Amino acid sequence: MVSFDLAFFNILTAISMEFDILTEDARNLKNLLKSEIFDQLQKIIDRQNRLFEIALRLEDSFTFSNLYYFLMASIIICLFAFIVSTSNDITQVILMGSMCVSTIYQLYLQCSYGQLLTDASGGFMDGIYDCGWEDFEDSKLRKMMILILMRTRKPASVTYMKFGHLTKQQFTNAIWRAYSYFTLCQQIYSKV
Numbered sequence: 001m002v003s004f005d006l007a008f009f010n011i012l013t014a015i016s017m018e019f020d021i022l023t024e025d026a027r028n029l030k031n032l033l034k035s036e037i038f039d040q041l042q043k044i045i046d047r048q049n050r051l052f053e054i055a056l057r058l059e060d061s062f063t064f065s066n067l068y069y070f071l072m073a074s075i076i077i078c079l080f081a082f083i084v085s086t087s088n089d090i091t092q093v094i095l096m097g098s099m100c101v102s103t104i105y106q107l108y109l110q111c112s113y114g115q116l117l118t119d120a121s122g123g124f125m126d127g128i129y130d131c132g133w134e135d136f137e138d139s140k141l142r143k144m145m146i147l148i149l150m151r152t153r154k155p156a157s158v159t160y161m162k163f164g165h166l167t168k169q170q171f172t173n174a175i176w177r178a179y180s181y182f183t184l185c186q187q188i189y190s191k192v
Contacts, residue, residue: 005106008062012113012158015058018051019120019156023127030132037136041144048124048148055117055156066110067160073107074174076100078181085182086189107174114158114166125152 025044029037080100084093133145157165164170 004065005109008058009109009113011058012117015051015055015156016116016120018047019117019124022047022051023120023124026124026127026131028131030135034137037141038138041141041148045144045148048151051121052156055121055158059158063159063161066158066166067163069110070107070160070164070166070170070174073103074178074181076103077107077175077178078185081178081182082185082189085186104175108171111166111168111171111174114170115168118155118157118165118167121152121156125149125155128152 022044025040029040029044032040077100080096080103083096084100087093087096128145128148131145133142136142136145157167159165
């Protein structure tokens with residue numbers, strides 16, 4: 001499972017870095033000569049399309065496993081925390097406590113790397129907007145820039161079976177959900 005996650009994280013990091021490079025290339029369009037802008041813009045569009053395609057393929061490859069882990073993580077965290085809170089055996093407390101922390105950390109990493117991709121691809125829109133496209137004299141170039149801006153309104157992201165995006169907000173939601181389950185288990189346990 002660790003190698004699976006590492007591959008996922010490495011690919012997300014590489015795509016995010018490519019979006020960051022693309023953002024800087026877009027910002028630097030204003031420093032080019034008028035004759036060079038069109039060629040550079042065409043290269044940026046091609047790279048952008050490839051990056052979105054790679055991100056989509058990555059999502060297709062990992063979406064089911066992301067859903068499974070995301071749904072199970074709240075339950076696993078809840079159960080480990082419940083065992084830690086009710087156990088008198090120090091060995092079990094240490095074992096279950098460390099498993100709970102590692103599950104939280106793994107979930108955080110997934111959501112953090114998903115957020116990294118979303119932020120990097122969203123930053124590309126800022127790079128395009130900051131390149132001075134509104135000052136371009138050629139109307140064809142301005143139209144191309146507007147099309148790119150429209151395309152980048154929806155940043156690349158990784159979802160879990162289209163139910164939600166892997167973001168830090170979803171990590172917070174999963175932790176709150178685990179805490180809700182945990183308090184429910186404690187209430188039921190205290191009545192027994």
